[in-house]
Amino acid sequence: MARRETPAAGPGSRALVVDVIRSATTISRVELAELTGLTQPSISNIVRDLIADGVIHETGSADSVRGKPRKLLAIQPAHRFGIGFQLGPESVTCVAIDLTGGVVGREVVPLDRTDLPARLAARFDDFTAGLDLPRDRIEGLAIVAPEAPEWAEERAGLAGQLRIPVLFENDAAAAALGEFWSRRVSREQSFGCVYLSTGIGAGLVFGGSLFRGASFDAGELGHVSIAYDGRSCPCGNAGCVERYASMTATVDAARAEPALAARLRLDGTVSSAYDTIARAAVSGDAAAYAVIDRAAGHLAVAVTSMVNLLDLGRLVLTGPGVAVAGSIYARRLRTHLARTAHARHRHEIVVELSARPRDAASIGGAALVVQASIAPGHTLGVS
Numbered sequence: 001m002a003r004r005e006t007p008a009a010g011p012g013s014r015a016l017v018v019d020v021i022r023s024a025t026t027i028s029r030v031e032l033a034e035l036t037g038l039t040q041p042s043i044s045n046i047v048r049d050l051i052a053d054g055v056i057h058e059t060g061s062a063d064s065v066r067g068k069p070r071k072l073l074a075i076q077p078a079h080r081f082g083i084g085f086q087l088g089p090e091s092v093t094c095v096a097i098d099l100t101g102g103v104v105g106r107e108v109v110p111l112d113r114t115d116l117p118a119r120l121a122a123r124f125d126d127f128t129a130g131l132d133l134p135r136d137r138i139e140g141l142a143i144v145a146p147e148a149p150e151w152a153e154e155r156a157g158l159a160g161q162l163r164i165p166v167l168f169e170n171d172a173a174a175a176a177l178g179e180f181w182s183r184r185v186s187r188e189q190s191f192g193c194v195y196l197s198t199g200i201g202a203g204l205v206f207g208g209s210l211f212r213g214a215s216f217d218a219g220e221l222g223h224v225s226i227a228y229d230g231r232s233c234p235c236g237n238a239g240c241v242e243r244y245a246s247m248t249a250t251v252d253a254a255r256a257e258p259a260l261a262a263r264l265r266l267d268g269t270v271s272s273a274y275d276t277i278a279r280a281a282v283s284g285d286a287a288a289y290a291v292i293d294r295a296a297g298h299l300a301v302a303v304t305s306m307v308n309l310l311d312l313g314r315l316v317l318t319g320p321g322v323a324v325a326g327s328i329y330a331r332r333l334r335t336h337l338a339r340t341a342h343a344r345h346r347h348e349i350v351v352e353l354s355a356r357p358r359d360a361a362s363i364g365g366a367a368l369v370v371q372a373s374i375a376p377g378h379t380l381g382v383s
């Protein structure tokens with residue numbers, strides 16, 4: 001492997017070291033220096049500070065080739081916690097994670113949007129009290145929603161009320177970071193996450209950090225057009241994949257088939273109608289399967305463009321849209337990439353399904369909070 005440039009030791013190095021320890025589970029100082037490209041003295045200093053701060057600890061030792069045992073380092077899980085609230089159309093998913101990314105609490109409650117900041121503050125108190133998490137070990141709260149960056153006022157109000165840092169994040173970006181953490185993806189991998197919900201988004205993690213673009217608007221996969229003269233989209237473009245493959249578009253497609261719509265009784269909210277179609281599709285209903293598979297095909301075309309543009313090596317499908325029928329999307333995507341991805345002869349493009357597709361965004365929000373607290377000044381996620 002080519003030796004990378006030695007990064008300067010700073011808050012970014014501290015975050016880098018913590019990330020590498022987390023993805024390795026346990027690791028020696030020598031291996032840390034090799035994997036981060038930092039010098040041995042820098043590693044010694046950073047490790048000493050992280051142990052003093054209680055972020056990591058020494059955990060036994062491993063035999064080295066030369067016989068001298070090496071002390072192994074690991075994350076101290078119960079030291080700090082991050083809270084993530086994901087706002088859905090009808091409910092809020094609340095998650096608490098520790099420093100390793102492990103989920104220590106989760107609940108989903110109905111969401112009433114009147115006087116939202118006060119309600120979220122009350123929700124935070126209830127949730128953390130229920131888990132008996134000491135307030136001084138809670139590093140902050142992340143609110144995750146499709147259009148989160150526009151919430152400047154609510155953020156200030158909430159942070160003042162709770163007296164902890166509050167950050168807002170877009171659901172696809174948060175989910176990407178959550179998957180990056182919980183899968184222990186190495187920093188070398190170009191990692192992408194496709195978030196399927198009532199809209200479609202993508203999150204991209206390069207070198208361990210979320211890629212944001214010029215105005216925090218990167219990852220708008222839903223508005224990648226797959227047809228010049230296709231369906232018109234509220235964004236102003238035509239043929240946006242969101243108009244063919246989002247949960248909303250899939251429910252519309254199923255409702256347009258009278259026999260299918262009557263058989264499955266597709267009234268009610270988009271989320272519940274979509275789950276009904278997805279359940280039918282994985283239980284042998286051929287018409288429901290065809291509707292989902294067609295949506296998956298449209299999604300595969302757009303995702304392949306993203307993979308080609310960025311030369312991604314690993315992709316995760318997540319979000320409520322893959323909670324039930326994720327295997328149909330994964331199969332379509334793998335087939336399409338294996339046949340058409342530009343880099344298919346150079347490397348494999350791994351497509352995986354999220355283990356917690358309904359929680360990925362809230363877990364990722366909580367991960368952002370913890371990450372930011374480990375390396376103050378180096379707002380992780382902002383490269």
Ligand SMILES: [Zn+2]
Pocket residue numbers: 222223233234235236237240242
């Ligand atoms: Zn659009």
